[in-house]
Each structure stands twice: as structure tokens, then as C-alpha cells.
Amino acid sequence: MNAGSKRILIVGGGFVGMYSALGLKGAARAGHAVTVVNPENFMQYQPFLPEVASGTIDARAVVVPLRRVLPHAEVLIGEVEVIDHGARRATVRMPEGRIEELDYDIVVLGAGSRSRVLPVPGLAEYGVGFKTVQEAIYLRNRVLSRLDVAAEADDPERLRSALTFVFVGGGYAGVEALGELEDLARDAIRNYPMLRRERMRWVLVEAAGKILPELGEDLAVYAKRRLRERGIEILLNTRLESAEGAVLRLSDGQEFAADTLVWTAGVKASPLPGRSGFPVDEAGRVRVDRYLRVQGVDGAWAAGDAAAVPDLTIGGLCPPTAQHALRQARRLAANLAATIEGRPLEPFVYRTIGGVCSLGRYKGVANVMGVKLKGFPGWFVHRTYHLLAMPTLMRRVRIALDWTVALAFPRDIAQLGSLEHPREPFERAAEGR
Ligand SMILES: Cc1cc2nc3c(=O)[nH]c(=O)nc-3n(C[C@H](O)[C@H](O)[C@H](O)COP(=O)(O)OP(=O)(O)OC[C@H]3O[C@@H](n4cnc5c(N)ncnc54)[C@H](O)[C@@H]3O)c2cc1C
Structure with missing residues (x-):
């Protein structure tokens, strides 16, 4: 890396992670290092999950291999446990449990959301x-x-x-x-x-x-x-x-x-930003300004379900949807690159096209x-x-x-629930049962 090159860490490989990394292709070519950390080696297109459930679409068709689409970035499979932004260091749990410390200069928070599970007994x-x-x-x-x-x-x-x-x-x-x-x-x-x-x-x-x-x-x-x-x-x-x-x-x-x-x-913003001391609202979403910079924090950006992004068209906040997340990610990447190069930034403005x-x-x-x-x-x-x-x-x-x-053709109705226990037949065979 050249002197002056930045290490950009993108947390999450969903809509925000993948599209912001794609938008930083130019920055990578200019010598900046882009790293994406995600627990899986793919991005999933969630709007198609209902059709995966009904078997109309094969599951592999709705996931996008991150290494294939992001050859200019380093893809790390793991989960960021906590970020010490003061020290510009993220703690990552790798799949086999090993902990790795990752140093960076700029962080993009795109860890999305999880199911909002209420305390209902059972x-x-x-x-x-x-x-x-x-x-x-x-x-x-x-x-x-x-x-x-x-x-x-x-x-x-x-x-x-x-x-x-x-x-x-x-x-x-x-x-x-x-x-x-x-x-x-x-x-x-x-x-x-x-x-x-x-x-x-x-x-x-x-x-x-x-x-x-x-x-x-x-x-x-x-x-x-x-x-x-x-x-x-x-x-x-x-x-x-x-x-x-x-x-x-x-x-x-x-x-x-x-x-x-x-x-x-419903969904709830990822707890990672709040846990790491970034400013969050009452719903746990990272507070960002109109340029998608984390409010009052230098070198930190956020978008998607994990962020409270102001909606400049109708007021309030943008809803947690894929159509917003991917456009925010593109604007975020453009603004991040502009910041590095000292160019002016543009606000995120998107009027929702509706819903399907x-x-x-x-x-x-x-x-x-x-x-x-x-x-x-x-x-x-x-x-x-x-x-x-x-x-x-x-x-x-x-x-x-x-x-x-x-x-x-008629629907395929084979159920492959046994995939959840792939070793069972082998174990039974080993035990002579
Ligand atoms: C069933 C379903 C249907 C939907 N249908 C629509 C639709 O029709 N239209 C629409 O606009 N939107 C739809 N959405 C919403 C849309 O999918 C989300 O708004 C969108 O995925 C948000 O993008 P994101 O990048 O913020 O989060 P995600 O796409 O969820 O990506 C977040 C990524 O971060 C990873 N991550 C989380 N924590 C960590 C960590 N600690 N370290 C590293 N990585 C981490 C996650 O594993 C994930 O890969 C649907 C959602 C669901 C669940």
C-alpha cells in the first residue's frame, strides 16, 4: 500500500456491504484496500426468499458469491464482534472460533437487521x-x-x-x-x-x-x-x-x-454499532447525516437497515427496504471516495417507487x-x-x-429435512444399527 492509501473496512456483505464495495472499485484501483467481513461467503437477495421457500426458485440462484463479484476486495468470512473506533480496530470472530484483530482507517457499518424477537414465552x-x-x-x-x-x-x-x-x-x-x-x-x-x-x-x-x-x-x-x-x-x-x-x-x-x-x-437493527459506542437512536440504528456519515464520528459511514437515514423527500427516516439499502450503498461509496479525493459530497435523495x-x-x-x-x-x-x-x-x-x-412441470414436493442431520445415516452405520 502507498503512503496515503486507506484501509476501508466494510462490516456486512448484504445489500449495503456488496453494493458499497462495488462502488469502491475505483478506490481499490487507486490503491486503497477494501475489506468486506460477512459471516457467509454470499450475499442473499431476501425479497426472493418466499419463492425459495415454495421451491419455485432454487436457493443457490438467490445468493451471490461475494468473492466472485468483488475481486477487487478482500472478503473475510467472520463476524465482527465489536469495533474500537478510537483505535480504528475491529475484533472479528472467524468461523472456527479464532479471534482476529483488524486495523482500518475508515469503517462502513452495513450489518443490517435481525428478527425482532419479543419476549413471548416459548x-x-x-x-x-x-x-x-x-x-x-x-x-x-x-x-x-x-x-x-x-x-x-x-x-x-x-x-x-x-x-x-x-x-x-x-x-x-x-x-x-x-x-x-x-x-x-x-x-x-x-x-x-x-x-x-x-x-x-x-x-x-x-x-x-x-x-x-x-x-x-x-x-x-x-x-x-x-x-x-x-x-x-x-x-x-x-x-x-x-x-x-x-x-x-x-x-x-x-x-x-x-x-x-x-x-x-418486524426487524431490529444489528446491535453491533450500539455495542461499539457509535451514536444510535432509540431503535438501535446508527445516526447518520444526509451524506451517510455517522453523525459526529470521523471516518465512519453507515446505511441500510442498520442506519437511521434521513428521508429528504418526505421527511422522517427511510424505511428498511432493499430498494433504499442498495441506493444508499451506492451514494455512500461515491461520497466516501469523494471524501478521500477531496471532492464535494452529495446528499442521499431517493423517492421510493412504491411496493410490490x-x-x-x-x-x-x-x-x-x-x-x-x-x-x-x-x-x-x-x-x-x-x-x-x-x-x-x-x-x-x-x-x-x-x-x-x-x-x-408440477411442483417438486420432495422434502429434504434430513439435510439438517447429514451425519445420522453414517453414525447409524458405524454403530451397526
Ligand atoms: C423475507 C424478506 C422479504 C423482503 N422483501 C423485500 C422487498 O420485496 N423489497 C424490499 O425493498 N425489501 C425487502 N426486504 C428487506 C430487505 O431485504 C432489507 O431491507 C435489506 O436486505 C437491507 O440491506 P442491508 O445491507 O442493510 O442488510 P442485509 O441485506 O441483511 O445485510 C446485512 C449483512 O450483514 C451481516 N452481518 C450482520 N452482523 C454482522 C457482523 N457482526 N459482522 C459481519 N457481518 C454481519 C449479515 O449476515 C448480512 O449478510 C425483505 C426482507 C425479508 C427478510
């Missing part, structure tokens, strides 16, 4: 989130395996519990995951002559008085009606009070057993620049928008191929 033991590709794969296998359990259940209580699927949280993630998985189960159950579709119970529990609040009243009402027409129960103004022993107790007095509990009740939401195959809603679409057109816009936004041409082609195959 939730941590029986619930599962919907934030990662692993959770999406798990849920696909879970739903299919419950059909197998139900098919062999003698006890009616056991059958009811196996066929009860509960989602808590009626935002995009919860509605899309439920819509896709119910579609999958509805198709799959045709292969189980002993089970009737009507025996399945799909429930969406939402603490507020409506679902999909970001989409506007009429689209949200339409989505609710379409889901209810499919027999999905939507319980508004209702909370999950406990899930102990996999028996769910709701605030409306209902109590029933459910094998599958999915928690999609799938309700399952061929069904969706979209609000794009005020144009509202329902049913097939809404679903088509949702797909096209995300396909175009998916990083790398190769991934876009793979997804388009997966969709084409899905049009021509």
Missing part, C-alpha cells in the same frame, strides 16, 4: 424467523414434512397440530411467506389421498388493525380479501401471548397446538409510482421488478429458467 424454542435462505429452506421442508406426519397420524389432535401453520406479523415478509407456502402445501396435498385440503389451517396473526400498511388501504384490503378467500385466517388486533409446548395462546382467547410457528413481526408483494403463484399486489395493480398484473410486476433488481446476469438467467420450468 417463542424462542418453537418459532422460526424468515430472514435467511437457511430459514426459507427449513420452512419448505417443515411444511412438506408436516404433511407426511399428518398422513400417518392416528390421533386427531396430532393431525390438527401437524396441519396448523401460524405466521405472526402481517408485513411483506409474513404475507409473502405465508402466500407462497400455502400455495406449495395446497399443491402438495393432492399427493396425499388420505388428507383433505380443508383440514389444513393457515393463520396470520397481526397485532395492528391491518396488514401490509406500506401498500395503502385499497391494496391491503384487496390482499386481505384474496387471502381469506383461500381459507387463510387473518386475525387482526391480535397478539401471540405464548407458545409454550407448541401450544399457541392468542390475545383473542384462542388456544391451539401448531407444529409450525413463523415469526415475521406476492400473494402466491400468479397472485400479487403492486403500487408503482402511484399505479396500483392487483392479481396477475400485480404478481407479474413483482416478479419482473425483482428479477431486474437481482444482482448478476447469471442469477437472473437462472431464476428465469426456474420460473419457466415451474410453468411446464
Whole structure:
């Protein structure tokens, strides 16, 4: 490295991490060192997770290998535990548990968010989130395996519990995951002559008085009606009070057993910035100025779900969405490079184009620049928008191929839950069982 070269550390390899590293290609060419630290060697395109869960898209098509797209950067697989910004040093836990200290000059905080898990008794033991590709794969296998359990259940209580699927949280993630998985189960159950579709119970529990609040009243009402027409129960103004022993107790007095509990009740900013002494707001998001610099801290930048980014178009803060995170990352990288080179900075200004939401195959809603679409057109816009936004041409082609195959052939209903215990057959063989 030349004298004057900077070591830029990017924490997180999601939308912010990957796109800011891409935006710093020029800085890397000029001799600055760019390092990205992320627990996995891929970036995941979360908006496609519901389709991974339903098996319409292969999981590998929605993750982007960081080393492939960032050849100009060093990619370190690990988790930043804490940052001592005064000393310009990050403590990183490597996959095998080794701790490494990483010195830097400039830090980009892009550690995103995690599921906002509330202290509901039994939730941590029986619930599962919907934030990662692993959770999406798990849920696909879970739903299919419950059909197998139900098919062999003698006890009616056991059958009811196996066929009860509960989602808590009626935002995009919860509605899309439920819509896709119910579609999958509805198709799959045709292969189980002993089970009737009507025996399945799909429930969406939402603490507020409506679902999909970001989409506007009429689209949200339409989505609710379409889901209810499919027999999905939507319980508004209702909370999950406990899930102990996999028996769910709701605030409306209902109590029933459910094998599958999915928690999609919002996200919470990564605790890393707060833990490391960066200024955070009451929700734990890093406070940044209009240029995406951490407020009052030299050499630190932040964006995405982990940051409280002012929305200069309508006031308030930008919502935690991918469309904001990736644009913030590009602006952040441009401003960071401009700072190094002594050029003027530009503020982050982005007016949201709207929202799109799938309700399952061929069904969706979209609000794009005020144009509202329902049913097939809404679903088509949702797909096209995300396909175009998916990083790398190769991934876009793979997804388009997966969709084409899905049009021509029935759904694959093999469940690979045994992937969670790959060593079991070998251990049994070794023990002679
Ligand atoms: C199911 C689902 C559907 C969604 N659908 C949409 C949609 O349709 N449209 C839309 O605009 N948005 C959607 N979103 C939201 C969108 O995915 C997020 O807003 C976006 O991913 C935020 O980008 P980010 O870079 O801030 O965080 P992320 O993309 O989550 O990336 C953060 C990265 O940092 C890593 N990390 C965390 N802690 C550390 C640490 N200590 N050290 C190192 N690395 C760390 C994480 O592992 C992760 O790789 C959806 C989200 C979900 C879960």
C-alpha cells in the first residue's frame, strides 16, 4: 500500500456491504484496500426468499458469491464482534472460533437487521424467523414434512397440530411467506389421498388493525380479501401471548397446538454499532447525516437497515427496504471516495417507487409510482421488478429458467429435512444399527 492509501473496512456483505464495495472499485484501483467481513461467503437477495421457500426458485440462484463479484476486495468470512473506533480496530470472530484483530482507517457499518424477537414465552424454542435462505429452506421442508406426519397420524389432535401453520406479523415478509407456502402445501396435498385440503389451517396473526400498511388501504384490503378467500385466517388486533409446548395462546382467547410457528413481526437493527459506542437512536440504528456519515464520528459511514437515514423527500427516516439499502450503498461509496479525493459530497435523495408483494403463484399486489395493480398484473410486476433488481446476469438467467420450468412441470414436493442431520445415516452405520 502507498503512503496515503486507506484501509476501508466494510462490516456486512448484504445489500449495503456488496453494493458499497462495488462502488469502491475505483478506490481499490487507486490503491486503497477494501475489506468486506460477512459471516457467509454470499450475499442473499431476501425479497426472493418466499419463492425459495415454495421451491419455485432454487436457493443457490438467490445468493451471490461475494468473492466472485468483488475481486477487487478482500472478503473475510467472520463476524465482527465489536469495533474500537478510537483505535480504528475491529475484533472479528472467524468461523472456527479464532479471534482476529483488524486495523482500518475508515469503517462502513452495513450489518443490517435481525428478527425482532419479543419476549413471548416459548417463542424462542418453537418459532422460526424468515430472514435467511437457511430459514426459507427449513420452512419448505417443515411444511412438506408436516404433511407426511399428518398422513400417518392416528390421533386427531396430532393431525390438527401437524396441519396448523401460524405466521405472526402481517408485513411483506409474513404475507409473502405465508402466500407462497400455502400455495406449495395446497399443491402438495393432492399427493396425499388420505388428507383433505380443508383440514389444513393457515393463520396470520397481526397485532395492528391491518396488514401490509406500506401498500395503502385499497391494496391491503384487496390482499386481505384474496387471502381469506383461500381459507387463510387473518386475525387482526391480535397478539401471540405464548407458545409454550407448541401450544399457541392468542390475545383473542384462542388456544391451539401448531407444529409450525413463523415469526415475521418486524426487524431490529444489528446491535453491533450500539455495542461499539457509535451514536444510535432509540431503535438501535446508527445516526447518520444526509451524506451517510455517522453523525459526529470521523471516518465512519453507515446505511441500510442498520442506519437511521434521513428521508429528504418526505421527511422522517427511510424505511428498511432493499430498494433504499442498495441506493444508499451506492451514494455512500461515491461520497466516501469523494471524501478521500477531496471532492464535494452529495446528499442521499431517493423517492421510493412504491411496493410490490406476492400473494402466491400468479397472485400479487403492486403500487408503482402511484399505479396500483392487483392479481396477475400485480404478481407479474413483482416478479419482473425483482428479477431486474437481482444482482448478476447469471442469477437472473437462472431464476428465469426456474420460473419457466415451474410453468411446464408440477411442483417438486420432495422434502429434504434430513439435510439438517447429514451425519445420522453414517453414525447409524458405524454403530451397526
Ligand atoms: C423475507 C424478506 C422479504 C423482503 N422483501 C423485500 C422487498 O420485496 N423489497 C424490499 O425493498 N425489501 C425487502 N426486504 C428487506 C430487505 O431485504 C432489507 O431491507 C435489506 O436486505 C437491507 O440491506 P442491508 O445491507 O442493510 O442488510 P442485509 O441485506 O441483511 O445485510 C446485512 C449483512 O450483514 C451481516 N452481518 C450482520 N452482523 C454482522 C457482523 N457482526 N459482522 C459481519 N457481518 C454481519 C449479515 O449476515 C448480512 O449478510 C425483505 C426482507 C425479508 C427478510
